[in-house]
Amino acid sequence: DTGVSQNPRHKITKRGQNVTFRCDPISEHNRLYWYRQTLGQGPEFLTYFQNEAQLEKSRLLSDRFSAERPKGSFSTLEIQRTEQGDSAMYLCASSSSDRAQETQYFGPGTRLLVL
Amino acid sequence: AQSVTQLDSQVPVFEEAPVELRCNYSSSVSVYLFWYVQYPNQGLQLLLKYLSGSTLVKGINGFEAEFNKSQTSFHLRKPSVHISDTAEYFCAVDGAGKSTFGDGTTLTVKP
Numbered sequence: 001d002t003g004v005s006q007n008p009r010h011k012i013t014k015r016g017q018n019v020t021f022r023c024d025p026i027s028e029h030n031r032l033y034w035y036r037q038t039l040g041q042g043p044e045f046l047t048y049f050q051n052e053a054q055l056e057k058s059r060l061l062s063d064r065f066s067a068e069r070p071k072g073s074f075s076t077l078e079i080q081r082t083e084q085g086d087s088a089m090y091l092c093a094s095s096s097s098d099r100a101q102e103t104q105y106f107g108p109g110t111r112l113l114v115l
Numbered sequence: 116a117q118s119v120t121q122l123d124s125q126v127p128v129f130e131e132a133p134v135e136l137r138c139n140y141s142s143s144v145s146v147y148l149f150w151y152v153q154y155p156n157q158g159l160q161l162l163l164k165y166l167s168g169s170t171l172v173k174g175i176n177g178f179e180a181e182f183n184k185s186q187t188s189f190h191l192r193k194p195s196v197h198i199s200d201t202a203e204y205f206c207a208v209d210g211a212g213k214s215t216f217g218d219g220t221t222l223t224v225k226p
């Protein structure tokens with residue numbers, strides 16, 4: 001098991017461009033989470049999936065953000081018309097069940113810089 | 116609603132000294148509590164978690180934490196730190212299937 005992987009690790013883009021990040025969870029983990037982490041703060045919850053179903057979205061997730069997990073395995077997070085305020089580290093995590101006490105395993109993150 | 120407050124943003128300490136990183140939480144439901152460590156350019160790694168039972172929880176790398184329900188605290192401790200413990204530490208509460216994190220405490224261990 002190679003753990004949670006995220007690609008790309010770094011992304012620099014110009015304001016107004018669209019970007020897409022990918023997360024590959026630990027195999028057979030049915031829960032997948034996206035968080036955003038800005039400098040000096042802890043991760044903030046964005047959304048999560050139970051298999052392919054997106055069960056909750058944070059108010060932080062504006063209409064420019066969309067996440068998918070079409071086959072219940074990998075997930076993508078797309079940001080349209082990026083803004084400088086979107087610059088952050090985007091973290092993905094997965095867990096093996098829908099019980100809150102199950103450990104979330106985090107990927108290394110994708111660091112986004114919007115110029 | 117749930118929230119987490121990490122009372123110290125930075126904690127400098129000398130090698131082999133004891134350390135305590137403080138965390139207070141609030142939640143309207145029963146909670147599960149976690150401490151994570153984040154090394155530079157890496158993802159978060161679970162140190163320990165409190166689910167139920169004994170209020171003293173032992174984790175990896177010699178860390179332990181004590182759950183105090185009356186004070187709504189979950190402080191992290193280590194009796195003797197190493198240079199390699201230098202990292203960012205996050206306390207988190209999970210009461211509804213997703214985690215709410217504190218803003219982190221930077222632990223810097225000096226020789």
